[in-house]
Amino acid sequence: MKKFKLQILGIFTMILMSLTLFSCDQTDSSDSNQATSRFMVKMTDAPGDYDQVNVEVLDVMIKGNSDSGENGWISVGDKTQVGEGKIYDLLKLTGGTNIMLTDSLIPSGKLGQIRLVLGDENTVVVGGKSFNLTTPSAQQSGLKLLVNQTLMAGSTYEFLLDFDVNKSIVTTGNTGFILKPVIRASTMEASGVIKGVVSPAVDYQVLASVQKGENIFSAFVKIDDKDGDTTDGDGTFQINGIPPGTYTLTLTPNPTSGKTPITVANVIVVNGQTTDVGNVTFP
Structure with missing residues (x-):
């Protein structure tokens, strides 16, 4: 009889341990799902x-x-x-x-x-x-x-x-x-930013761009409006989503402007950071 009681107690203990482990697993899984x-x-x-x-x-x-x-x-x-x-x-x-x-x-x-x-x-x-x-x-x-x-x-x-x-x-x-x-x-x-200012602010379209392999990352410069109001066009530009590396920045004006492209060499881009090239002057 005593042996039988010990067997029952052992089975009960195993069931209790199993329930405890199952409860812990459920809690851990729940906490993980809530991350x-x-x-x-x-x-x-x-x-x-x-x-x-x-x-x-x-x-x-x-x-x-x-x-x-x-x-x-x-x-x-x-x-x-x-x-x-x-x-x-x-x-x-x-x-x-x-x-x-x-x-x-x-x-x-x-x-x-x-x-x-x-x-x-x-x-x-x-x-x-x-x-x-x-x-x-x-x-x-x-x-x-x-x-x-x-x-x-x-x-x-x-x-x-x-x-x-x-x-x-x-x-x-x-x-x-x-x-x-x-x-x-x-x-x-996973990317960085290049920004700068064309000085003085221009009244013609200018494309700022860098290239990595076959991929070109670009943005237009904010230009003066056609009425000559400079409040909407301060010459700024910002190129987003550029992979880290060292680039040559090219500023290409609209061909009708008669201006030639300008380059800025050795522009370093770092993940999570903005590289400011400052003022870039068109002649």
């Missing part, structure tokens, strides 16, 4: 040859994998910055200016894609006249940007969505314009 990373998305643009380019931003969404399907998307947009009626003039987001679309905590781990969802209230202003920007049906569900990055718990990740206005707007006639967003996504952790 988060700070996730920031900003939108910026390089100057384009328009008076205004107004886009309606409805949402920012993320997905943990690179699958092209519609399942698994999570909305993370800051509702004070995105949603119906949240319209931004991209040409005001130049020279280092940007708008924060979200600053939130998201589950750590694999981040496969970011989706920028645009609305229908998109317009372009040319010569003082406003025209609707129609959006192809294939892009109405949002522009998907592959990032494929692992977010570490407790770390901060800042993504910059850089519009290329001149490539994003397609002219279909004298009064027809289509919005086909061309956006490059970069992170401060």
Whole structure:
């Protein structure tokens, strides 16, 4: 009888230990699942040859994998910055200016894609006249940007969505314009920035660019408007999302200006930092 009682006690002890271990595993798994990373998305643009380019931003969404399907998307947009009626003039987001679309905590781990969802209230202003920007049906569900990055718990990740206005707007006639967003996504952790000022501020288009292999990273210089008002064009430029390395910066003026390109050698770019080349003077 005593032996039987000892066997029962042993079985009871094993069951209790098993339950305890299961509880610990569940707690550890829960804590792991709750690990988060700070996730920031900003939108910026390089100057384009328009008076205004107004886009309606409805949402920012993320997905943990690179699958092209519609399942698994999570909305993370800051509702004070995105949603119906949240319209931004991209040409005001130049020279280092940007708008924060979200600053939130998201589950750590694999981040496969970011989706920028645009609305229908998109317009372009040319010569003082406003025209609707129609959006192809294939892009109405949002522009998907592959990032494929692992977010570490407790770390901060800042993504910059850089519009290329001149490539994003397609002219279909004298009064027809289509919005086909061309956006490059970069992170401060994996890229750097070059900024500077063309002095004196010019009234013609100047392209600032650097090249790494076959890839060209560029931005237009903010120029004086056609009325000679320098408040909208201070000659600044900022090239975002550049891989680390040493570059030759080229400033290429519009051929009609009669000016020749200028180069600045040995510009060093470091991850997470901004390299300021200062004033660059055109003769």
